[in-house]
Amino acid sequence: MFAKAMVKQSLPLFILCGLGAVFAGSTFAGMASIFQEIPGLIVVIPAIIALRGNISTAFGSRLGSAYHLGVIDAENMWNNELKQNIIGSLVLSFLVSIIIGVLVYITSLLLNVQPDPIKLIVIVLLAGVISGVILTLLTIIIIYLVFRRGYDPDNIAGPALATFGDIVTMFCIFGSAVLVEVIL
Amino acid sequence: VIYSWKNIVKHSLPLLTVCIFIEIFAGQILQGKQEMLVLFPVFLISIPVINGVGGNIGSVLGARLASGLHVGSHPLIPAENLVFTHYRIKHYAFRPFFALLKKVSQFVVYYYPNIAQQQLCIKNKGF
Numbered sequence: 001m002f003a004k005a006m007v008k009q010s011l012p013l014f015i016l017c018g019l020g021a022v023f024a025g026s027t028f029a030g031m032a033s034i035f036q037e038i039p040g041l042i043v044v045i046p047a048i049i050a051l052r053g054n055i056s057t058a059f060g061s062r063l064g065s066a067y068h069l070g071v072i073d074a075e076n077m078w079n080n081e082l083k084q085n086i087i088g089s090l091v092l093s094f095l096v097s098i099i100i101g102v103l104v105y106i107t108s109l110l111l112n113v114q115p116d117p118i119k120l121i122v123i124v125l126l127a128g129v130i131s132g133v134i135l136t137l138l139t140i141i142i143i144y145l146v147f148r149r150g151y152d153p154d155n156i157a158g159p160a161l162a163t164f165g166d167i168v169t170m171f172c173i174f175g176s177a178v179l180v181e182v183i184l
Numbered sequence: 185v186i187y188s189w190k191n192i193v194k195h196s197l198p199l200l201t202v203c204i205f206i207e208i209f210a211g212q213i214l215q216g217k218q219e220m221l222v223l224f225p226v227f228l229i230s231i232p233v234i235n236g237v238g239g240n241i242g243s244v245l246g247a248r249l250a251s252g253l254h255v256g257s258h259p260l261i262p263a264e265n266l267v268f269t270h271y272r273i274k275h276y277a278f279r280p281f282f283a284l285l286k287k288v289s290q291f292v293v294y295y296y297p298n299i300a301q302q303q304l305c306i307k308n309k310g311f
Contacts, residue, residue: 025229032222037229043211050207068251081187088192094199152249158243166232
């Protein structure tokens, strides 16, 4: 892998990703009124964005390693390796969402903010699991397209997944916050 | 089968928990400055952007290094042997540091031969 090819493959995507991140940020700014209604929700945002980025880029990077090892290919996508990876990332999103909800509640209590624990944990769990499922599907599609085009999956998968992850997660948390606010 | 979901969860969860602690620290800072952030939405917009740039470049580098380690050709040095063994991975992970050390010492010897000679003399006396 030469630096020139690396920059050539990555740079257009990085510019697109910057625009995508601005879009995610606009959604974030549009949620400002909900943050004042549900105390403690704003604490969740960096944690859940990072969670999505971490889990899905790790998933993409693992698939990239599998591609370089010759274990997985465009013709040979649906094998046991991919299934194990999918199960692993879904279980991780479920567990980590619960951990985020509990930790945010505890730290908010320590800092004299009084959030509603059930509301907070339900919002985080819904957003985490729904965005996890969407992003897993998206990862498989992106990785398949990258394999077909013959690019290096390591260059493409990371930034694309991180940015799509941000956008999808912002929408999921917006939707689940509105839903929980209406139901509970 | 290289990957199993139990291993993935077991290896990722402790690190992710540490990451969540740090992120929640960041989130509590946002909570403390909430009035200012709502007053100036530009800062709210720029949060995912700034988060994204570092994460993107870092994750690309990490993914490429991980692939290089898996294949057995560490990308920082020319590949000699594309064999996937644990010995080679450990060996290759430390090799760039030794290579750097060697380059630095060569540089020192080339441009400051006096120091190198003195070092050599001390070494010889010691022996």
